[in-house]
Structure formats: structure tokens, C-alpha cells
Amino acid sequence: MTQQPILVTGATGKTGRRVVSRLRAKGVPVRAVSRSGDPRFDWTDRATWDPVLEGVRAVYVVPLDGAPLTRPFVERAVRLGARRIVLASGRGIDVPDYAPDSGGLAAALRDGEDAVRDSGAEWTIVRPGWFAQNFSEGFFADAIRAGELRLPGGDGAASFVDAEDIAAVVVAALTGDGHAGQVYELSGPRALTLAEAVAAISEATGREIRYVPLSPEEHVAELTAQGLPAADAQASADMVSPLRKGTDAYLSDGVQRALGRAPRDFTEFAKATASAGGWYVPLC
Numbered sequence: 001m002t003q004q005p006i007l008v009t010g011a012t013g014k015t016g017r018r019v020v021s022r023l024r025a026k027g028v029p030v031r032a033v034s035r036s037g038d039p040r041f042d043w044t045d046r047a048t049w050d051p052v053l054e055g056v057r058a059v060y061v062v063p064l065d066g067a068p069l070t071r072p073f074v075e076r077a078v079r080l081g082a083r084r085i086v087l088a089s090g091r092g093i094d095v096p097d098y099a100p101d102s103g104g105l106a107a108a109l110r111d112g113e114d115a116v117r118d119s120g121a122e123w124t125i126v127r128p129g130w131f132a133q134n135f136s137e138g139f140f141a142d143a144i145r146a147g148e149l150r151l152p153g154g155d156g157a158a159s160f161v162d163a164e165d166i167a168a169v170v171v172a173a174l175t176g177d178g179h180a181g182q183v184y185e186l187s188g189p190r191a192l193t194l195a196e197a198v199a200a201i202s203e204a205t206g207r208e209i210r211y212v213p214l215s216p217e218e219h220v221a222e223l224t225a226q227g228l229p230a231a232d233a234q235a236s237a238d239m240v241s242p243l244r245k246g247t248d249a250y251l252s253d254g255v256q257r258a259l260g261r262a263p264r265d266f267t268e269f270a271k272a273t274a275s276a277g278g279w280y281v282p283l284c
């Protein structure tokens with residue numbers, strides 16, 4: 001049975017990539033899939049589902065944002081023999097008005113959570129808050145490299161969680177005992193404002209990087225002036241709104257509960273990323 005692989009979806013993403021490395025380091029057989037891999041897996045092409053699901057014992061599901069596809073995928077996984085499902089979800093999705101849900105993200109994640117609970121498999125749900133890696137690999141990375149982060153985050157704070165900690169929890173749930181039926185809300189050990197987070201990156205890289213707070217209206221106007229459709233610009237402002245309001249500042253105990261240790265601090269993330277060349281800016 002241990003020769004059966006674990007399927008990791010979103011395997012090139014911020015959490016999936018780290019889950020794959022950690023499983024491989026433990027000697028666990030892994031089937032790592034996304035649209036760019038072999039075998040190719042595309043959420044929107046159901047012909048690609050069975051070939052990646054056949055013969056796997058467990059699945060890490062990174063849902064397609066805003067799409068109601070987790071339920072049929074999980075049902076198919078269990079039908080084909082998967083006995084354990086770990087789902088990537090998000091903090092606040094069960095809290096009314098936590099954030100404007102213009103992209104239907106929270107509604108789709110709630111349906112996905114219900115689907116894994118209904119699946120008949122052993123399930124674990126991880127609900128991370130804002131990733132620290134948004135500054136190095138995600139939405140904010142280009143701005144950080146360019147030296148100026150312009151966002152409607154005000155002076156609200158968020159308890160940024162390190163994707164390494166998320167991956168460690170996912171791997172524990174995929175391979176260990178005692179995680180079935182658990183919902184792990186994941187945060188870092190303290191909340192930081194965007195100004196504090198940017199200052200920590202400045203300190204770690206030795207480069208001057210500024211945070212420029214914008215109003216949501218200014219942010220939408222800047223993005224539309226750059227050619228983004230109005231709806232996408234509004235979705236971007238909505239996404240930042242929990243940060244602006246500080247609704248994502250609270251701390252969660254999921255890393256401690258799942259791993260028996262404290263989560264990694266943002267400063268450690270910044271130092272480790274800087275020394276690995278994560279914010280390297282090539283000279284043209």
C-alpha cells in the first residue's frame with residue numbers, strides 16, 4: 001500500500017511545490033501534477049482527471065479558485081480508491097462578510113470543504129491566512145523587486161503564514177496519524193502591517209523598499225489605467241480588504257496543533273528568502 005503514490009495537485013504552486021519536496025525527502029512516492037507537468041492535469045478538462053487519480057492512496061487538493069470543481073473531483077478520487085484527502089482552503093471562508101467575495105472564491109471553498117467532509121475518505125482541511133510568500137512568489141513579488149509596493153492595505157495588519165509551515169502541516173496530514181477530521185487554521189506567530197513586512201524584507205535584503213498606501217479607489221484606478229479589466233481591478237482591491245481592515249490579524253493555532261511547534265516568524269522567512277536569492281534583481 002505504501003507503494004501507492006500520493007497525488008499532489010497544484011504541484012508547481014507555492015504550497016504544492018513544497019509538499020512535493022517534503023514528501024520526496026521522506027521517500028514517499030508522489031504524483032505531482034498541474035497543467036504544465038506530465039501527466040498533465042487541468043481542472044477544466046475532465047479527461048485529465050482519471051489518469052492522475054488512478055492508483056493513488058491520498059490526494060492534496062489545491063482547488064481552482066472560484067470554480068465548483070472540488071466536489072466532483074473528490075467524489076471521483078474516492079470512487080477510484082483514494083482513502084485520504086487534504087484540502088487547501090482559506091481562513092475566514094465560514095465568517096459572513098469576512099471579505100467581499102466578488103470572485104466567488106469563498107463560496108467555492110465552502111462547497112469544497114463540504115465535499116471533503118461528505119466524501120467518506122479520511123479528510124483534513126487546512127485554512128491558511130495570507131501567505132508570507134505573496135511577497136516573494138505571489139501577488140506582491142514584482143513590486144517588492146521593483147522597490148515599491150503600492151496597495152490599499154492602509155495600516156491594517158495580517159498574521160502572514162509561511163508556505164513552508166503550510167506544507168509541513170499538509171505532509172503531516174497526508175502521511176501521519178491523528179489529523180483525520182481536523183480543520184487547521186494557519187497563521188504566523190504575530191501580525192505585521194504591510195509597512196512592517198516590507199521593512200523586514202528591506203532589512204533582510206539590504207535594499208530600500210517602500211510601502212505606499214493607496215485608497216481602494218486609487219488602487220482600482222491605477223490597475224485599470226494599466227489595462228486591467230475593471231472587474232479584475234475591483235477583485236484585487238477586495239482581496240486586500242481583509243488586510244486593510246485588520247480582519248486577518250488574529251492568530252491561529254493550527255501549526256502548533258498539527259506539528260507541536262510554533263510557526264516560523266516573518267523575519268525568518270525574509271532572511272531565508274533573501275539568502276536563497278529569492279529577491280535577486282538581475283542587472284540589465
Ligand SMILES: NC(=O)c1ccc[n+]([C@@H]2O[C@H](COP(=O)([O-])OP(=O)(O)OC[C@H]3O[C@@H](n4cnc5c(N)ncnc54)[C@H](OP(=O)(O)O)[C@@H]3O)[C@@H](O)[C@H]2O)c1
Nearest residue numbers: 010011012013014015034035036041042043090129130131
Ligand atoms: N496566497 C495566499 O495568501 C492565500 C491565502 C489563503 C488561501 N490561499 C489559497 O491557497 C490555495 C493554494 O494556493 P497556492 O498558493 O499553493 O497555489 P499557487 O501558487 O497560486 O499555484 C496554483 C497551482 O495550481 C496550478 N493550476 C492553476 N490553474 C490550474 C488548472 N486549470 N488546472 C490544474 N492546475 C492548475 C498551477 O500550476 P500550472 O500553472 O502549472 O497549472 C499551480 O501549481 C489556493 O486555493 C489559494 O486560493 C492562498
